[in-house]
Amino acid sequence: MPTERVTFPGHAGDDLAARLDLPDGPHLATALFAHCFTCSKDIVAARRIAQRLASMGIAVLRFDFTGLGHSDGEFANTSFTSNVGDLVAAADYLAGRGMAPGLLIGHSLGGAAVLKARARIASAQAVVTIGAPFDPGHVTQSFRDALPRIEANGSAEVQLAGRPFTIGQRFVEDISAASLAPAIKDLDAALLVLHAPLDDTVGISNAAEIFGAARHPKSFITLDDATHLIDTAKDAEYAAEIIAAWVSRYVPMDRPAPPPGAPEGVVRVSEADPGGFLQDVQSGPDHHITADEPEAYGGTDKGLTPYGLVAAGLGACTSMTIRMYARRKGWPLTHVSVDICHDKAHAQDADGETPGTKIDHFDRRIRLEGDLDADQRARLMEIADKCPVHKTLEAGARVVTREWEPD
Secondary structure, three states: OOEEEEEEEOOOOOEEEEEEEOOOOOOOEEEEEEOOOOOOOOOHHHHHHHHHHHHOOEEEEEEOOOOOOOOOOOHHHOOHHHHHHHHHHHHHHHHHOOOOOOEEEEEOHHHHHHHHHHHHOOOOOEEEEEOOOOOHHHHHHHHHHHHHHHHHHOEEEEEEOOEEEEEEHHHHHHHHHOOOHHHHHOOOOEEEEEEOOOOOOOOOHHHHHHHHHOOOOEEEEEOOOOOOOOOOHHHHHHHHHHHHHHHOOOOOOOOOOOOOOOOOOOEEEEEOOOOOOOEEEEEOOOEEEEEOOOHHHOOOOOOEOHHHHHHHHHHHHHHHHHHHHHHHHOOOEEEEEEEEEEEEEEHHHOOOOOOOOEEEEEEEEEEEEEOOOHHHHHHHHHHHOOOHHHHHHHHOOOOOOOOOOOO
16 A cells, blocks of 8 residues: 655644555545544554555545644644644645545544534545544543643643643633534534444543434444554454445445456455455455454454455355356246365375375355256256356466556
């Protein structure tokens, strides 16, 4: 997944640092990601969600708000309103590149910010919040002991997640006065609310209030035992999967014509976890699965193995071929299922091939249901061998390998 390091001017003109995660193939749509309070663009949730969306053709811009991460400016001079302004500036930057965002994603306070910013980002047709507060003023609970000092002195240094930040009275007043209810009611975009029931930073009741204030179309998904920061790969991947499956229903994506010589388009496989074997497998913008290895072989067992995918292709093609023939004949086949097992078999055990070598062996068991007579069942079993994938496996195939080169 190619990533560009970019900068653009924020709400006050300060340079904001960003990463633009781009698809390996055609660019179909664009998303804008807003991180949580005092976090950065590089947290686990942001990286994994960006990677997953990029694999399905959606570019993702994730940036550091003013005064945070690698962005310029003074955090002490920022506010909730300035965060919204930074989001609008990010959307304007993308629009200037011909990539106006169709999807806004916000984590925690970033979720509240995208809800507020939507009215100023006309291109956005879908909004996702992750662990977002219904009342942005909720964030002051993380430094409530310092509120008297902030009020008395105009600002104060507080410790948040083990790091010092200077919070100004302007920030406290601005965020305390912010109201999301009108913005949510008039969102004019599809809404997906993701929240963890055990979130002890922003309680699950916030998700209920956001969901209740929104008009349809809206969806709510629980993140089970995830933390507020979605800081494990497992939980970040789950959130990414949900967003990826949901967004294609609401954000239009132009389907590119298949390249010459590839009538079914390009199947793209890319690493999801360089430390393991998990792979994102994408065929166009709508079809995604994962591939992996079992834990015993160093994987995480979150997807079919490569040979499992081959077996799935054989089983699916077999079932489809049988169904097409039975349908054409008008035979009473009510259901078909195919069990496939893969192993390596000694060649001499398979059609008397050269002893001492091994070949791939697929054991296929076909279950036919319906009021079929013996001749019909026999014919359908013969037709199974006409399955194109079966014929490819038996005849062999040629694989041409080249190193990818940019256009």
